[in-house]
Amino acid sequence: MTGFIILAILVIVAVWAISIYNRLIKGKNLVDEGWSNIDVQLKQRANLIPNLISTVKGYVTHEKNLLTQVTQLRNQSLNASTVAEQGQAENALTQTLGRLFAVAEAYPDLKANQQFLDVQQQLSQLEEKIQMARRYYNGTVRSLNTLIESFPSNIVAGRFNFTKRDFFELEDTNDRKVPKVEF
Numbered sequence: 001m002t003g004f005i006i007l008a009i010l011v012i013v014a015v016w017a018i019s020i021y022n023r024l025i026k027g028k029n030l031v032d033e034g035w036s037n038i039d040v041q042l043k044q045r046a047n048l049i050p051n052l053i054s055t056v057k058g059y060v061t062h063e064k065n066l067l068t069q070v071t072q073l074r075n076q077s078l079n080a081s082t083v084a085e086q087g088q089a090e091n092a093l094t095q096t097l098g099r100l101f102a103v104a105e106a107y108p109d110l111k112a113n114q115q116f117l118d119v120q121q122q123l124s125q126l127e128e129k130i131q132m133a134r135r136y137y138n139g140t141v142r143s144l145n146t147l148i149e150s151f152p153s154n155i156v157a158g159r160f161n162f163t164k165r166d167f168f169e170l171e172d173t174n175d176r177k178v179p180k181v182e183f
Contacts, residue, residue, distance in 0.1 A: 020156040027144035031165050034137030035083070038168065041130045042077060042090065045123060049074045049097075052119045056100065059110035063103050070096050083166040090130075097123065134168050141165045 053067050060067070073096055077089040101120065104110050111117075145164045148157040 017156055020153045021160060024144070024147060024153065024157055024160070024162050027140065027147055028162065030140040031137065031144050034133065034140045035168075037133040038086075038130065038137055041126055041133050042086070045126045045130065046074050046078055048119055048122055048126070051115070052097075052100075052123065055113060055116045055119060056104060056110060059107045059113070060103060063100075066096070066100055066103060070100055083168055087168050094127070138167050138169075141167050 049070060053070060056063075057067060070093070073089065073093040077086065077093050080086040080089045104116070144162075147153050148162050148164055
C-alpha cells in the first residue's frame with residue numbers, strides 16, 4: 001500500500017513538473033515570436049530608409065552629415081545582435097529620422113514630393129507597428145520572467161536552464177517625458 005502511495009505522489013510530481021515545463025516552453029516561444037515580429041518590422045523600416053535618403057538627397061544638399069548618419073545607424077541596427085544593442089540602435093535611428101523630417105520642413109519642394117510623402121507615410125505606419133510589436137514582446141517577456149522567478153516554477157526553470165529575457169526598452173530618458181505643446 002505504501003508503495004502505491006509513493007508511486008501516486010511521484011506521478012503527481014512528474015505531472016506537475018511537466019506542466020510547468022510546458023508553460024515555460026510556451027512562454028519562451030511567445031517571446032521568440034514577439035522578437036521575430038519586431039525584427040520583421042525593423043527590417044521593413046530599414047528597407048525604406050534607402051528610398052527616403054535617395055528622395056531627400058536631391059533636395060537637401062547641405063545636410064549630407066545627417067544623411068550619412070541615418071545610413072550608419074541603419075547599418076548598426078541591421079547588425080545588432082542582442083535586444084539591448086537593437087534597442088540602442090533603434091532609439092538612435094528613430095531620433096535621427098525625426099531630425100531628418102524636421103530638416104525636410106525647410107524644403108517646400110521636398111515636402112510636396114509625392115515619393116517623399118509616400119515614404120514618410122509608410123515609415124509612420126511602420127513606427128506604429130513597431131510600437132505594437134514592442135508592447136507584445138515586452139508583455140511576453142514579463143510573463144516569462146515572472147514564471148521563471150516565481151515559486152515553485154523557478155525550481156523547474158532553474159533545473160532546465162531557463163533564463164530571464166531582456167525587455168526592449170527606451171534608452172534615452174528624454175523619450176519618456178511628456179512633450180510640451182504650445183499654441
